Amino acid sequence: MPHDVSLITTIAVGLGLALIFGFLCARLKIPALVGYLLAGMVIGPATPGFVADVHLAGQLAEIGVMLLMFGVGLHFSLDDLLAVRKIALPGAVVQITVATLLGMGVAMAWGWSLGGALVFGLSLSCASTVVLLRALETRGVLESLNGRIAVGWLIVEDLAMVLVLVLLPALAPMLGGTAPAQGGGADLWWTLLRTLGQVAVFVVLMLAVGRRLFPWLLWQVARTGSRELFTLCVIAAALGIAYGSAKLFGVSFALGAFFAGMVMRESDLSHRAAEESLPLRDAFSVLFFVSVGMLFDPRVLVEQPLQVAVVVLIIMVGKTLAAFGLVLLFRYPLNTALTVSASLAQIGEFSFILAGMGVALELLPKEGQSLILAGALISIAFNSLVFTAIEPAQRWIRSRSSIARLLERPDDPLAELPMETDQQLLSGQVVLVGYGRVGRRIGEALTAQGVPFVVAEQNREIVEMLRAQGIPAVSGNAVEPAVLIQAHVARAAMLVIATPDAFGVRKMVEVARMLNPPIETVVRTHSEEEAVLLVNEAVGRVFMGEQELAKGMARHVLERFGRVSAAS
Template identity: 45%
Template structure:
């Protein structure tokens, strides 16, 4: 029922040009216990959503490496710590205005300081930003928030007596130091285990399974490894399962099987991630909008205004460009799963009032609902800044994203456009270079090309699906369009937009199955190459060369 409602409402949301996440959350509210009609199993939805978080973090880890984390440490570590401190102060101040105790103010502030990993990562994946500079910085920022949350979950029970007693109880400084040392030690031990043992064992297991030729076993091994490492991280090292799954994916990212692993886990990852948003929606009681409107509004403003302003100030202080600053500030303008855990702990310790938990819950739902619109608004703000920059032509983007100004149009003419620079795209470009063609490469991540002649090759780092990118391709003077990406829906959008601009352009695309071939051909592709069919034809051609005539 939850998935069915999510499909219906998510499709409606997409139809009216808003994020499908809004539809998923509304589906959770519709099947939740606070609205009339069918009520879904809340505990089951929560457990299944945790699988979605694990698979999502595992998938992000597959696109990451330890070098990427080290590269952003100079900004992510101080930036995230300063942002958390600023958000705690702002949130705690609002809690004080609402009459909370000092202990409740602290928990309230911490809960409002950590963003939802799932929401921000979904944004990064939808915009193909994981492997970009801002994507790596965002993930590094989330990991620091995750580690701080783990530390808070360990330390808060130690401080519970003094928070309950209003500051009259005493606690042991030695106990606090021991708890901090144990937490840091466990995290370090887990990381060491994964980097020393896991880096050898996990790829070896997957290589063995891949050589069996069983796709079913390969998918099963990925699920077992992702869930197993997350379980070990939580049960043995008291590390969050999300961080455990991320590290497992990061360890595997160095393997040549990482791309295949990402493809195989994608369908399950998407389905279970939808269940996360459904489970969040089920927690929301719409009556809180009427019972506590002013406290809810103040809590909401901390998330939507207080934290983003703090992030903007911090990142500008750290000399980050405006596009990165605005993207991270808007991406962090929401809270989610870790905030729920902290609020539940506060209530369990009898420090935070249940009304405070309801405010955190309600503000979280509203922030996730509004976040897509915040991203759209920041896109326009960033474009406005770019138009008024002293030298707008100097700010050529080196990464894709919803916040970048329109791509700079290509200078090439009579050229071949290659969309996608993966394994297929690289071979295509190499062949075109040998033929002496002029080539425009369009890719969403950073492009590492050989020493191609600069007068014959241009690289456009952008999402070719976006209409503003299509305008920069100079399709009117292009000789050929080669769509080398495997996703049929994205490829179809590119083909339909190109065909609308130029009717006589030759368009060649790739596909994995027959229905995708028909889909792309119906949208205007002149030729659609299906890998399996071409391999079969090549095998028949080669075998025909050695078969005697008439045999």
């Protein structure tokens, strides 16, 4: 050919084979992402035949990570992350420590150096953001409390890995690597302070300046009426901020893109921005899985099967149990503990970067990189099965009363109302399930009109805040009868379900009507299909966001034309 088309070839072959293998896996009831991984293996350097450009595939995958994290930022506010900081921050730190120690212990037993063992352990400790988000989105729980905790947990992990990647070259000489010495401890501390300072400056700039500048820019472009310019603005902002944050502040591409999405969320056009970037996010996230498959050498499964099995156990059992125990320790429900621990039962992009740097610094042996890649591939492929096992595991635990009593922590003081709660507030009241963006506004309206209500909320920090304000609140998942019982639903006049999770609505209504047959129920939903199903099942009055928005706008228009009264 007259010119090099390796980029086009990599994209065309990668996406084409991903489609074929993904389709075959879907027909066999296997997650499609397993097909994407297999497609990568077929065009990777470890298998015969055509070999795609691994370097280009890695960069394309990085774009996918950036776009995906940008999309997550568009759905998450700073308040959402701060609401889960008390569990996400200590939980991520402890879980990274546990996984690192497990990996180090195994590596030292294999005779590796301290530096190699440290890099190996750290590589096994950080989960893949792409895999996590795909799993949460597939199950429709990304915006639930469980989803926010898992995402917040991974944001802390990403920040920790950014620091590790910056500090590792400075520490390499002391750990037995061959990188040039950095001048001793003073330079090490200076590197640490500089890195923390850069990250802090980036976060402050994004929150103080970006939250005003970028929504304004998005609105100015939207005013032109050009859809292609709007899409270009969204993509340019996502990639531009991610690239600039990496080059100027030493922040990872993924973290920079996440903050870009968070500041864009302040715009009224954030939902449109999310829709416009969705096709590109999906396509490039597929290329991420293809690139992972390209890095994998199947020979390691034959040459070192025992080592591979140990690595997979650390990732899928060691990390999972550590996260499970930590979430329960913070007195969150069993379902939250299972969801968060399943989310972390895999490793991904930061693991590859860290392993590559470890080899370059001559800390990690090449076999260590192969084992990390094998562990990543296997854990990613089986992560969906781990999620599928959540409900059976939950039923099994609860069928054994002694284990359930131990894990559900019935002595939790936030799981029941204080004895001194005014009994007048617990008769004829509204039981409000969920105190997020919708629930909070309902609560404020009830408070303004003097209507008593009790909140049932999974987020313990929100429950503590409400109690400090004198509002009765109980912590727990309202799908569990005990939570509604503690909210005194048997004496309530109305049950208002304001959570975005539609899966538990039927169970909540069923429990409420069993305890209080005449109770009135009010439910929110996101889609017309869900609304029709809920109405057909007679769960009560159903409100759908788009429908209520249309009614409100239509009422305003008719009022302006004098066709309806303002009170109607």
